[in-house]
Amino acid sequence: MADTALMPIPGQIDPVPVARDITPRADGRTDLLGLPRGRITELFAAAGLDAKAAKLRGKQVFHWLYHRGVTDFDAMTDIAKAMRPWLAERFVIGRPEVVLAQHSSDGTRKWLLKTADDHEYEMVFIPDETRGTLCVSSQVGCTLNCRFCHTGTMRLVRNLTPGEIVGQVMLARDALGEWPKGSMAGFADDEDEEDEGGYSSDGRLLTNIVMMGMGEPLYNFDNVRDALKIVMDGDGLALSKRRITLSTSGVVPMMARAGDEIGVNLAVSLHATNKVVRDEIVPINRKYGIEELLQACADYPGASNARRITFEYVMLKDKNDSDEDARELVRLIKQYKLPAKVNLIPFNPWPGAIYDCSTPERIRRFSEIVFEAGISAPVRTPRGRDIDAACGQLKTAAQKMSRAELDRLADEKQAALG
Ligand code: SAH
Numbered sequence: 001m002a003d004t005a006l007m008p009i010p011g012q013i014d015p016v017p018v019a020r021d022i023t024p025r026a027d028g029r030t031d032l033l034g035l036p037r038g039r040i041t042e043l044f045a046a047a048g049l050d051a052k053a054a055k056l057r058g059k060q061v062f063h064w065l066y067h068r069g070v071t072d073f074d075a076m077t078d079i080a081k082a083m084r085p086w087l088a089e090r091f092v093i094g095r096p097e098v099v100l101a102q103h104s105s106d107g108t109r110k111w112l113l114k115t116a117d118d119h120e121y122e123m124v125f126i127p128d129e130t131r132g133t134l135c136v137s138s139q140v141g142c143t144l145n146c147r148f149c150h151t152g153t154m155r156l157v158r159n160l161t162p163g164e165i166v167g168q169v170m171l172a173r174d175a176l177g178e179w180p181k182g183s184m185a186g187f188a189d190d191e192d193e194e195d196e197g198g199y200s201s202d203g204r205l206l207t208n209i210v211m212m213g214m215g216e217p218l219y220n221f222d223n224v225r226d227a228l229k230i231v232m233d234g235d236g237l238a239l240s241k242r243r244i245t246l247s248t249s250g251v252v253p254m255m256a257r258a259g260d261e262i263g264v265n266l267a268v269s270l271h272a273t274n275k276v277v278r279d280e281i282v283p284i285n286r287k288y289g290i291e292e293l294l295q296a297c298a299d300y301p302g303a304s305n306a307r308r309i310t311f312e313y314v315m316l317k318d319k320n321d322s323d324e325d326a327r328e329l330v331r332l333i334k335q336y337k338l339p340a341k342v343n344l345i346p347f348n349p350w351p352g353a354i355y356d357c358s359t360p361e362r363i364r365r366f367s368e369i370v371f372e373a374g375i376s377a378p379v380r381t382p383r384g385r386d387i388d389a390a391c392g393q394l395k396t397a398a399q400k401m402s403r404a405e406l407d408r409l410a411d412e413k414q415a416a417l418g
């Protein structure tokens with residue numbers, strides 16, 4: 001088992017342990033998954049290839065690795081036969097380890113994954129009529145502790161590496177059989193339900209990515225950026241930036257950089273329209289308030305009517321769901337002249353949560369008010385509830401909570417009730 005040392009670095013709320021860029025392996029070989037072209041080339045040069053050969057092999061291996069999904073050097077047919085064992089002795093192309101793969105009755109799939117140093121994280125695939133969206137995690141746990149979010153209750157937090165992030169997308173392509181044809185030989189596809197359903201590579205099931213799994217992507221900026229660059233690279237996974245959405249709870253100082261250096265669509269977890277409520281349910285608001293956040297949205301590079309910013313709004317009964325809240329939301333969006341749409345998310349309760357979901361009538365009314373003001377405000381239907389895949393449930397079970405945590409949550413609930 002590889003041993004990944006965790007280095008504490010200062011976070012906004014808590015110290016955030018980060019992982020090294022290359023996790024040492026017990027067999028001494030280097031896992032190339034997650035590395036950019038230039039780094040692969042450097043490693044090839046360091047292993048003894050001359051500069052020209054390293055550059056050529058780096059380019060070829062990058063293509064096979066990310067564009068074709070190949071995990072075996074022997075399948076890289078344009079690399080000389082004699083060269084392939086040389087590569088295999090020194091390098092591997094890994095995948096995140098799958099602990100559990102679940103398939104919901106509504107087509108949603110969830111995977112519980114494990115890092116080499118034994119941390120669990122999750123990804124979810126949500127197909128609908130027009131697209132298939134993969135919900136990708138950026139951290140194990142989250143330091144931000146939003147009061148309605150299950151992930152925020154996890155004690156253990158570590159940033160996922162670029163390989164662990166891009167590896168989620170690659171694993172989903174493996175499972176869905178969506179690598180360009182002709183490169184499928186030799187794929188490890190040992191989950192028994194993976195070949196169900198009429199999936200074909202031509203139909204392109206996986207069309208969109210949302211960074212809305214576990215963690216705050218802007219607290220793991222470099223790794224998320226590096227992973228998404230590979231996802232967007234035409235010779236990599238080749239997914240358009242228009243099909244990728246990054247969701248943040250409001251890490252204001254990183255938003256402009258996200259626009260400049262990543263350039264994907266932005267989603268912002270607003271969830272409240274005034275300081276008192278947002279301070280309570282999204283604690284990062286105490287640091288970066290609503291005005292600052294909305295100004296950063298107004299300044300977000302690339303936002304336009306064609307590429308609107310999504311405001312996520314979790315519907316919490318008697319907390320943030322009044323007509324007045326809906327009107328205030330409209331007022332704020334108009335005040336900052338934001339090209340925006342609103343996603344209303346019915347709250348998904350979890351054991352120990354101190355909130356309830358708003359009633360369907362309340363959610364409908366809220367949606368109507370926003371909609372009547374000319375802003376699209378669809379209600380997001382919960383998906384995959386039977387496998388706990390729904391939004392904010394990306395933590396497998398309350399069993400993982402320590403006794404102390406459960407007690408603390410119970411106390412909080414008691415206090416909130418009266
Ligand atoms: N940390 C980022 C991205 C991950 S959370 C963020 O907060 O934006 C993805 C979305 O799920 C966020 O909008 C989050 O607020 C929402 N969410 C979390 N827990 C939820 C729950 N129990 N019910 C409904 N939505 C939830």
Ligand code: SF4
Pocket residue numbers: 142143144145146149150151152213214215216249269
């Ligand atoms: Fe973290 Fe997002 Fe959950 Fe808040 S909602 S605790 S930022 S994952």
